[in-house]
Amino acid sequence: MKPKRKQRLILVSLMVAGVALAVTFGLIAFNQNIMLFQSPSDVAAGNMEAGQRFRIGGMVVDGSVQRRDTNLDVQFSLTDHASTVPVTYNGILPDLFREGQGIVALGKLDDKGVFVASEVLAKHDENYMPPEVAEALEKAGKMPGTAANYGNTTLVQP
Amino acid sequence: MFKWIHRFGSPPFVYRLSGRIAPVLGVLCLILMLTGLYLGLVVAPADYEQGDSYRIIFVHVPAAWMSMFVYVVMAVSSAIFLIWKMKLADIVAQASAPIGASFTFIALMSGSLWGKPMWGTWWVWDARLTSELLLLFLYLGYIALRNAIEHPQLAARTAAILAVVGVVNIPIIHFSVDWWNTLHQPATITKFDKPSMHPSMLKPLLIMVVAFQLLYFYNLLVRVRSGILQREKRAAWVAKELEN
Amino acid sequence: MESIAQFFSMGGYALYVWPAFFITFLVLIGNVWFGAREHRIALRDAKRRAVQVKSSQE
Incomplete structure (x- = not known):
């Protein structure tokens, strides 16, 4: 050269x-x-002050969703399998919102440590399959990542 | 070997060769595109979670993949232009910019139309979406720089430096979903892993990826031919070529 | 007939799926069209110059 x-x-x-x-x-x-959201463990560790606006991401705990008949109030718990944070929300939930689903909520903690959300977004995973296949996998107990796959360790670290 | 490489630096050779290859690529692309659309929109089943909305993936993923691929082509040819002063490399980079910008725009637009029904929002400032938006600005910046600087050689060099330096953004886009918490899900198709997609859906997706790739090369060759003509219109070979 | 309506309704997501595909192909076709137009103009200019050069030589 x-x-x-x-x-x-x-x-x-x-x-x-x-x-x-x-x-x-x-x-x-x-x-x-750059992190879009904090994990319930971050909240449990006391990293977030009450009244401070931030996003929290986690999995909706099975059986924790409570709705009212009269209005749109929803209560549920978010977990990262290490800590759990109770969440309240008033509004329309995305189509994908369900128990066991990964979600990201924007809002703030109140004095009692309850996360009051003003926006709830659903996370979905990178698996795509027809319903029949999903059913068969579910039956066989081989469903890959029943909850949204967070991919990184930040959510599960204690 | 060197002679062979040298021929690809010769404008008349590239002009004639691309004139012959481009139509073949165009026809192949059209066939694959129509096949992919048919398989993706009609044959492929709905998703167990997302229903029919997931079909946006058949344009979203190919466009997103091409937005990064085209940028790498642009950056590499810009580097070749800066180091070896090869004019043809500059033509390739310049021709790639508008095509790459369109793919990036498509990726952002289709992603937004997919995000609204599934995530519940058109847009969120997470690492993946933000870095892809930055990619669009890099393409637009490259085009703007070339148009803003009067002196063609200076314009080519300045834009090439931007293109080369901007390549740092590509790994950030790709790994953003692994490095940070994002709303965007991780990649479905990765090299080392088995794809987490049912074959009936994977097949149209792969066909569309190849079709988008062919579309880029077809479009690139046509634009490279115009670039060669514009710069070489004084050359004797052009006059001779156009006579017959 | 019903299956065609079903196809266009995209399981209720027609408002998102169809615009995504429509805009995508609008942009792609526009891209190809602009590329072809650029080539046509470049060819015309080069031809004009070639004719000029030839006539000045004669």
Whole structure:
């Protein structure tokens, strides 16, 4: 390779490496802010103050959903299999909301440690199959990730 | 070997070759696209959880995949242009930018139309969605830079630097769902794992991915031919080529 | 007839599925069209120049 081209090659490589390094440090510094939601464990650890707006993500505990007949009030519990946080919400829930489903709620904690949500979003997993197949897998107890798959460890870490 | 590579740097050779290949790619793409649409919209069953709304995946995933693929092509050819001063590499990068921007727009638009019924929101500022939006701005920035700078050579070099540096965003998009908590689900098809999709749904998806890929190459070749003509219109070979 | 209506209703998600496909193909076809137009213009310009060069040589 001609020296001039080699020089340019090194220059271009250094440029990319430099930017990559800067971006990496930036992302590490803002790691907490990039997280879309906190886990129930984070809340249990007392990282969140009452009245502070944030998002919480977890799985809707089986059998915890209580609805009212008269209005849209809903109560349920969110868990990451380490800690559980009670949630209340008034509004229309997304189609995918059900027990055992992963959801992300926006809101704040009240004085009693109940999360008052103003918005509830459903997370879905990366598995796609026809209903009959899902039924068969369910029967065989081989359903992959019955809840939304969170993929990373941040949710399950104690 | 070097002679062989050299031919691909020669505008007349590339102009003639792409003129011959492009129609073949176009026809193949059309066949696959129609097959994929039929299998995806008519034959494939509904999803157990998401019903028919999941069918958006058949345009969403191919577009998202291509938005990243085209960017890598653009960044690599920009680097080749910066280092070896190869004009053809610059033409490829310039031709790729609008195509990549369209794929990125499609990925964001279809994702939004999928997110509303399933997640319950059109948009959320999570790591995946935000980094994909940044990709759209990188494409638009590249196009804007080229148009804003009068001097063509300076414009080409400045835009190429932006394209090369911006490649840092690609791994961020890809791994965002693993590195951070996001609303977006992890990838369905990964190289090392068995895909978590039923074959009846996977087949149309893969066909659509190949069709989008062919569409890019078809479109790229046509645009590269125009780029060559624009820059070489004074060359003797162009006059000769156009005579017959 | 009913199955066609069923197909277009997309299980109640027609309002999301059809626009997604429609806009996608609108953008893709537009992309191909612009590429072809650009090529037509480039060809025309190059041809015009070739004719000019030829006439000036004669």
